[in-house]
Amino acid sequence: WGDVQRQAYYVHNYPTNAAESFKTFQTQFIKDPSTFLTNSAAEFSFATQKEAGKTSVDDIIQIDIDGPLNDSYVKVSEVVQEENYFSITFKTLEGHIETGEIIFSGTYDKETGEISFNINSISRMNQGSAAIFSDYSHSEQRASWIEVLENVNNGIEGEGGVGFKIKTYEYSDKSTDGTGKLLNTYELGWATQYAGTGTTGTTGTGGTTTSTT
DSSP states (O other), X not given: OOOEEXXXXXXXXXXXXXXXXXXXXXXXXXXXXXXXXXXXXXEEEEEEOSSTTSOOTTXXXXXXXXXXXXXXXXXXXXEEEETTEEEEEEEEOTTOSEEEEEEEEEEEETTTTEEEEEEEEEXXXXXXXXXXXXXXXXXXXXXXXXXXXXXHHHHHTSEEEEEEEEEEEEEOTTSXXXXXXXXXXXXXXXXXXXXXXXXXXXXXXXXXXXXXX
């Protein structure tokens, strides 16, 4: 239903003891992503878990979302854990208001001492009723991910900044990922405070929109 969106959110952080901070962050996120993903609009929890104390492929995550279109589920399709990198990929299941996937990843750069956390997704509304309220749904989703970035910043306890870039495409069945013509790009650049103003608006969800004709 409707258009396809590619969303990318990021936070870059420079804690005092970056190596130790990243190790702690990585361990906590792999153990239970909900520690950072739960926010004021959505509560994440394991519906099924193969192994206690860690996130594994085929685990099912329940997302209890505020509003009428709630109780969505995603499946863990990939977990990567390396010395200075980790990622967890969720794919939506039937009943979720969107169809698509989302990747949460963290990286530690030993040379610069930077810890980065990224949220990358591609999705399309999966329900006609949700598509009707797509603008509102995407706005709420954007606010939720900004709050998650805040959770990560607080957890790492360093100086950090966040941003996002969202690209909206016409749906096309001729491409492997469903993206057709690029319609617009909406972005918020570097912000040293995650509740920064951006270019428009009064919260971190503000940004600039560039339309493609």
